[in-house]
Amino acid sequence: ELEVALKVVIVGNGGVGKSSMIQRYCKGIFTKDYKKTIGVDFLERQIEVDGEEVRLMLWDTAGQEEFDAITKAYYRGAQACVLAFSTTDRDSFEAAHSWKLKVENECGEIPTVIVQNKIDLIDQTVVNPEEAELLARALGCRLLRTSVKEDINVASVFRHLAARCLAE
Numbered sequence: 001e002l003e004v005a006l007k008v009v010i011v012g013n014g015g016v017g018k019s020s021m022i023q024r025y026c027k028g029i030f031t032k033d034y035k036k037t038i039g040v041d042f043l044e045r046q047i048e049v050d051g052e053e054v055r056l057m058l059w060d061t062a063g064q065e066e067f068d069a070i071t072k073a074y075y076r077g078a079q080a081c082v083l084a085f086s087t088t089d090r091d092s093f094e095a096a097h098s099w100k101l102k103v104e105n106e107c108g109e110i111p112t113v114i115v116q117n118k119i120d121l122i123d124q125t126v127v128n129p130e131e132a133e134l135l136a137r138a139l140g141c142r143l144l145r146t147s148v149k150e151d152i153n154v155a156s157v158f159r160h161l162a163a164r165c166l167a168e
Ligand code: GDP
Pocket: 012, 013, 014, 015, 016, 017, 018, 019, 020, 021, 031, 032, 033, 034, 117, 118, 119, 120, 121, 146, 147, 148, 149, 150
């Protein structure tokens, strides 16, 4: 039986929790000051979707997103995308549209989930729920709200993407 392997890229402004999400999902840990391990491009986790084994390779950046300097190698061959913004960072929400275009430019139309992270900080939100829904509709993507810190909905993001990819 052939194993399915999926390259997933995680984009969004710096500080929204991308590296934390990869760590959480692949290693089961949350640390306050995650620093990328030098030399590691991605972490992986294997899951079962509809009786099929799927190996998810979650690609991280080393902070290049803050300088708009993500290389083509990062996007190359990506089959799915997580587009993340933070509940407490207005700029990260406003930047979502341009992140979507960047990914489309490099990868074409690939299954994408919009993630509103840090939902544990909802009492400090700078994005109202309707705006987030509107954004998701405008970009034609599913919206999921997560807390990497509290481990809320993180697995759903990747289950959803894997299922979408298998269905194609
Ligand atoms: P990246 O720049 O997008 O990779 O973001 P990081 O993963 O480095 O996270 C930036 C900061 O946000 C770190 O201090 C994390 O601990 C914190 N963080 C990540 N996810 C959450 C979350 O769901 N809730 C809260 N409260 N903090 C988070």
